[in-house]
Amino acid sequence: MIKLRDIHKAYKTEFTSLQVLKGIDLDIQEGEFASIMGSSGSGKSTLLNILGILDEYDSGEYHLAGQLMKDLSEKQAAYYRNQFIGFVFQSFNLLNFKTAVENVSLPLYYRKVDRKLRHEKAMHYLEMVGLKDWAGHLPTQLSGGQQQRVAIARSMVTEPKVLLADEPTGALDTKTSHEVMGLFQKINEQGKTVLIVTHEQDIAKVTERIIEIQDGVILTPQQV
Numbered sequence: 744m745i746k747l748r749d750i751h752k753a754y755k756t757e758f759t760s761l762q763v764l765k766g767i768d769l770d771i772q773e774g775e776f777a778s779i780m781g782s783s784g785s786g787k788s789t790l791l792n793i794l795g796i797l798d799e800y801d802s803g804e805y806h807l808a809g810q811l812m813k814d815l816s817e818k819q820a821a822y823y824r825n826q827f828i829g830f831v832f833q834s835f836n837l838l839n840f841k842t843a844v845e846n847v848s849l850p851l852y853y854r855k856v857d858r859k860l861r862h863e864k865a866m867h868y869l870e871m872v873g874l875k876d877w878a879g880h881l882p883t884q885l886s887g888g889q890q891q892r893v894a895i896a897r898s899m900v901t902e903p904k905v906l907l908a909d910e911p912t913g914a915l916d917t918k919t920s921h922e923v924m925g926l927f928q929k930i931n932e933q934g935k936t937v938l939i940v941t942h943e944q945d946i947a948k949v950t951e952r953i954i955e956i957q958d959g960v961i962l963t964p965q966q967v
């Protein structure tokens with residue numbers, strides 16, 4: 744599903760260049776449930792943003808579902824992102840003036856899905872995350888864990904093949920974190936490829952595979 748070869752990425756300003764990814768090689772098979780672990784600044788989010796086609800890389804190759812992701816136009820990038828990727832963020836990124844069901848259905852609005860179908864699908868995914876009865880609530884009326892569930896439902900509503908989550912439990916307490924991880928597990932069991940960035944060992948342990956990143960490279964199993 745995902746194949747990275749010798750990926751390099753630097754953040755450049757006029758006078759400085761910070762090399763963040765220094766030759767990433769990684770294969771993720773369809774249906775995997777994996778986490779990317781590493782200390783702060785090791786390049787986890789940078790890597791996830793490249794995987795999610797939210798950012799570009801400088802050199803190397805990224806193949807998503809057999810397709811090389813390089814020099815894409817805005818339109819092409821949006822196409823692959825919409826087609827393949829769901830994204831969940833640490834800070835939920837919900838619209839506070841929209842209800843839970845409106846938040847979940849928003850990606851379908853952008854896809855010009857008609858109102859009735861949008862609502863049906865959004866309700867289906869809200870039910871999947873256990874929030875059917877909270878559909879009419881605003882994010883501010885929900886707990887952090889509930890808000891993250893809404894965000895997960897929103898990421899699933901377009902039926903992506905790959906779900907990427909950047910520190911999805913970073914703003915949650917331990918109990919709620921494990922409930923949210925249980926939800927990712929359930930989503931993975933339904934056949935989705937799920938990749939989670941975390942710096943917490945006990946969160947990573949929930950996944951089937953832990954990928955360790957250190958100073959811009961992935962450690963081999965022998966190094967971990």
Ligand SMILES: Nc1ncnc2c1ncn2[C@@H]1O[C@H](COP(=O)(O)OP(=O)(O)OP(=O)(O)O)[C@@H](O)[C@H]1O
Nearest residue numbers: 754761763781782783784785786787788789790942
């Ligand atoms: N847009 C940017 N412009 C310049 N430097 C950046 C940018 N984004 C990240 N960096 C720098 O790149 C390095 C890696 O950042 P990244 O966010 O990928 O690390 P991380 O492993 O996800 O860290 P954390 O766990 O703290 O989120 C850091 O030194 C960071 O300051």
